[in-house]
Amino acid sequence: MEKIPIVQDYTPPFAQDGKFYVRLTEGRFQNLRRLTSWPMIALFFGLAWVQVDGQPWLLFSFAQRRIILFSNALSWHDLPLLAGLMIAGACLLFFMAVAWGRVWCGFACPQSIWTWLFIRIEDFTEGRASQRARDESQPLRGERLLRRITKHLLWIGLATITALTFTGYFIPIRQILADASQLQLSAALSxxxxxxxxxxxxxxxxxxxxxxxxACPYSRFQSVMFDSDTRSVSYDKHRGEPRAHLRNAAANSGDCVDCGLCVQACPTGIDIRDGLQAACIDCAACIDACDNVMEQLNRPKGLIRFASESQLEGNHSPLIRSRLAGYGIMMIAACSAVLYGFTDTTKLLVEIRRDRGALFIQLDQHTVCNNYRIKVEGFTSGQDQIAISLANPTQFALFGPTTIDLADSNSTWLPYRVCARNLAQPRAELTFNFQGKAGTASKATTFLTKSI
Structure with missing residues (x-):
């Protein structure tokens, strides 16, 4: 298979001064794209705006040092699970790329989704693509100026809501709105x-x-992911060529009537009839535009369709291949590992620090004490009381609260003193045990009896 061309100085066909106007079209793939993109848009906004028990669905709280995920708290020690999700997502992306090309870019990429939203606003305010192209040569004044201003105001509004929502993943969105309404947003946040x-x-x-x-790196390495059996948006030149307008069609003319609608519907402005190109994002807008024309002409659909190079040449293209199966196995393994990891998240997080003062305190000839500071964090709802004990209470004595109320002392350093009598060795291992309703934890430290 030939390498995908990397066009440096690229000017879309039918463009004026490098600017082109995307023609909105309808069809089964555009409906499928909406079925994919709208739930993702709803999820993006819902995770930050929807609250359950006063907590958003997703919040990376630096102040509380935890991640809120659907009312469940995760510690920062569970961040590898998010890395696992990214690895699983990358495997899914590679799997989809080998099978169907850049369908992620065309159907689910945030850049593409928001671009289509902005194009919809442009089409609503300034008219269809053909009208916008005609108006471009006219002076920008009057009603046209008002429409242009309205378009940019709506763009700015949508961009601002998007930025606020994204910021709401790290700072509660209602806190941001409250501070903004009182003009108390910090300069950094603003x-x-x-x-x-x-x-x-x-x-x-x-x-x-x-x-x-x-800017997207995927357009650069997609040729590595493709093979002759990858089904991507393709033009069937054997059926379409030689192309000719209806009034000039000959007996040997192909099905392509050279209407140019496939180019006008493309959000990247390419001509898919020139072959696979780096700018193609497999959004299938050209397929719907061409199918609509073929339907009006009573010709078979599929002149432009998802097809592999082998299929276009009339050869069999297997659905399951070794490389595709390999990516599928990697994806399943990564997803399984992440799901298992979520069943064993941190329930109690314990930190112990030795007092920065004296290493040890000699109370008398036989008794030595060490001072510690302990912080306990709970990440399970309903877990408020944590009991603290020592693994060897016959050898060590614990002085300090034996029960911690997480509702009052969560993430607070509490002072403790541990004393021992008649220890001959200069140091000994000391283990604290922590017991709660939802889980237990143990933390080992060192007990010193003399300077070393």
């Missing part, structure tokens, strides 16, 4: 929201396809 809103506005509204072509 700057962060403005920067994120500006990036969203630029990426989805102004830059658009240039992100997919020049």
């Amino acid at each position: 700057g962060w929201i403005i920067i994120m809103a500006g990036l969203t506005y630029a990426n989805a509204g102004l830059v658009r396809e240039k992100i997919c072509l020049h």
Whole structure:
């Protein structure tokens, strides 16, 4: 299979001064894209805005040193689970790329989803693509100026809501809104929201396809993921060529009537009839546009379709291949490991520090004491009382509260003293036991009797 061309100075066909206008189309793949993208949009906003028992569905709380996930608290020690989710997602991405090309980019990538939202706003405020192209040569004044201002205001509004929602994953969204309503947002937080809103506005509204072509690394290494059996959006040149308009069609003309709708519907502005290209994101907008034309002409659909190079050449293309099966096995293994990890998350997190003063305190000739500071954090709802004891109470004596109320002392360092009599060795191992309703934990430290 030929390598995917990497176009450096790329100007979309039918573009004026490098600018082109995306024509919205309807069809089964666009409906499928909406069925994929709208739940993801709802999940993005819902995770930050929806609250259960006063907590959002997802919150990376630096103040509380925990992650809130659907009312369940995870410690920062459980962050490898998120890394596991990213690995599983990468395996899923590779699996999809080998099987169907860049369908992630076309159907589920946030850049593509937000770009389509911005295009919808543009189409609503300034009219269809053909009208926008005609108006481009007209002076920007009057009603057209008002429509342009309205479009950018709606873009800014959507970008701001997006930035606020993303920030709500780290700071409770209602706290942000309360501070904003009272003009008490910090300069750092205000700057962060403005920067994120500006990036969203630029990426989805102004830059658009240039992100997919020049910034996204996937467009550079997708040729490594593809093989001759990868089903991606393809033009059947054997059926479509030679292309000709209806009025100029000859007996040997192909099914392509050179209407150009496949190019006008493409969000990256490419001509899929030129073959597979780095800018193609497999959104299938060109398939729906072409199918609509073929239906009107009473010709078979599928002139542009998801097909592999082998299928276009008339050869059999197996659905299951060794590389595809390998990525599938890796994906299943990664997902299984992550699911297992969520069954064994941290229930109690214990930290013990030796007092920074004296290493030990000699009370008398036979008794030595060590001072410690202990912090206990619980990550299970309903776990409030934690009992503290020593693994060897006959050898050591514990002085301090034997029960910690996490509702009052969670993440608080509490002072403790441990004393021992008649220890001959200069140091000994000391183990604290912590018992709660939802789990137990043990933490070992060192007990010193003399300087070493």
